[in-house]
Amino acid sequence: MSEALPEHGPFDIEGRVAVVTGTATGVGxxxxxxxxxxxxKVLLCDVAAEAGRAVAAGxxxxxxxxxxxxxxxxxxxxxxxxxxxxxxRWDSLDILVNNAAIQVEKTLEDTEPEDWERLMSVNxxxxxxxxxxxxxxxxxxxxxxxxxxxxxxxFWVEPGLAAYCAAKGGVITLTRAIAAENGKDGIRCNCxxxxxxxxxxxxxxxxxxxxxxxxxxEVALLHAVGxxxxxxxxxxxxxxxxxxxxxxxxxxxxVVDGGLSLGVVARA
Numbered sequence: 724m725s726e727a728l729p730e731h732g733p734f735d736i737e738g739r740v741a742v743v744t745g746t747a748t749g750v751g752x753x754x755x756x757x758x759x760x761x762x763x764k765v766l767l768c769d770v771a772a773e774a775g776r777a778v779a780a781g782x783x784x785x786x787x788x789x790x791x792x793x794x795x796x797x798x799x800x801x802x803x804x805x806x807x808x809x810x811x812r813w814d815s816l817d818i819l820v821n822n823a824a825i826q827v828e829k830t831l832e833d834t835e836p837e838d839w840e841r842l843m844s845v846n847x848x849x850x851x852x853x854x855x856x857x858x859x860x861x862x863x864x865x866x867x868x869x870x871x872x873x874x875x876x877x878f879w880v881e882p883g884l885a886a887y888c889a890a891k892g893g894v895i896t897l898t899r900a901i902a903a904e905n906g907k908d909g910i911r912c913n914c915x916x917x918x919x920x921x922x923x924x925x926x927x928x929x930x931x932x933x934x935x936x937x938x939x940x941e942v943a944l945l946h947a948v949g950x951x952x953x954x955x956x957x958x959x960x961x962x963x964x965x966x967x968x969x970x971x972x973x974x975x976x977x978v979v980d981g982g983l984s985l986g987v988v989a990r991a
Contacts, residue, residue, distance in 0.1 A: 734966040737762035740813040740864075741965065742805060744796050744853060745823030747774035749922045750872065753954025754820055754961050755779075759787040761962060763818065766809040767791045770823075796823045797844035802852030806860055815864040818965045819857045821850040821894075822872040826924050831885035839886050846890035850897055854912075858905055866909025868965045871898045872957075873914040873976060879984040891916075895976050902974030911973035913964045918980030919945075920952040947982025956981075 741758050745751035747769035759765045759782045769775035772793035779791035792808055794801040809816050824846045827838045850871050861867030876884055877891035894914060901912035919925045919942055929951075932938035943950050960979050963969050978984060 733968045734761075734962045736818070736962060736965050739763045739817040739965065740766075740809055740815050741818035741820065742766045742768065742809050742816065742853070742857070743820040743822060744768045744805070744849070745872075746778055746791075747771035749924065749926070750917065750920055750954050750957050751820070751822040752778050753922065754822065754958045755789070756782060757955065757958035757962060758818070758965070759789050760785075763965075764788040764813050765790075766805070766812065768794050768796070768805050768823070770795050795845075796821075796849035796852055797841075799848075799852040799855070802849065803856040806853065806856040810860050816857060816860040817864060817867045818870070819853060819861075819867070820870045820872070820961060820965075821853050823849050824872065824890075824924075826884070827886045828883055829885070830883055834886050842886045843890055846887070847893045847897070850894055854897075854901055858901075858908075858910060861910050862905075862908045867911075868969070869898075869901060869910065869912040870961050870964050871912070871914040873898070873916045875916050875918045875978060875980050875984045877916060877976075898976065899974045906973055911964075911969065913969070913972060913975045913977065915957060915960050915964070916976050916978045916980065917952060917957050918983035920954060920957060922954050925951075944988055945983055946980070947985050947987045950981060952979070952981055 741763045743755040746755040746767035755765050755767050767779045776791045779789045782789040792805050794805050796802050827842050871894050873894040874891040876888045877895045880888045898912050898914040929935055929938050960977055
């Protein structure tokens with residue numbers, strides 16, 4: 724006889740404590756909002772303090788249990804403080820979404836050392852910095868789920884994104900290492916590899932084109948499903964990975980790109 728599904732559905736995260744980084748805009752904001760509306764207690768974090776507080780305040784106004792912390796995840800002390808804040812506020816930690824990231828649109832030859840170091844410090848060291856204190860906090864809570872935001876650019880590269888591709892490749896491998904080391908303690912670690920998502924960095928790129936609507940139509944045809952991704956597409960995968968429905972899933976990279984990395988051009 725199969726076990727009954729949780730009251731709130733198979734991807735239930737009701738009452739779970741979640742930390743989500745990079746929540747002022749884009750995919751991070753989408754995940755934070757999705758988690759809060761699914762009943763999780765969410766601590767949001769971003770370097771953009773004003774915008775980040777506005778997101779958290781909007782969710783609080785809707786009656787959801789959220790707070791915001793301004794912080795730069797590239798600073799290990801700030802990352803530890805973020806995790807400590809969640810535990811102090813809610814006495815546990817169940818979910819960590821390492822989403823904060825920046826992009827440098829340059830070839831390797833044109834990438835200055837300071838640009839390389841800054842990108843790596845946010846996109847890769849930030850995952851280390853938040854995960855390191857989160858692991859003992861999750862162990863004390865009886866387990867948890869770490870979800871790292873990688874990218875299709877971690878294995879399917881595009882010219883002019885050398886540092887970004889290198890960092891996201893590192894996130895995929897770090898995900899596997901975290902999973903291997905901590906599964907015995909009930910801590911799972913997976914990553915999501917999005918393609919184009921019409922928000923955040925990709926959204927700003929599309930908006931910067933001479934004809935944004937035409938640019939979106941053109942990019943949509945690069946996807947097998949014939950459309951660009953939306954934050955909800957990534958948030959739904961994150962909720963699955965955060966829930967007990969994914970209890971036997973760890974060390975995996977989930978490609979959520981609408982078929983972009985297949986290299987198939989959809990029909991108009």
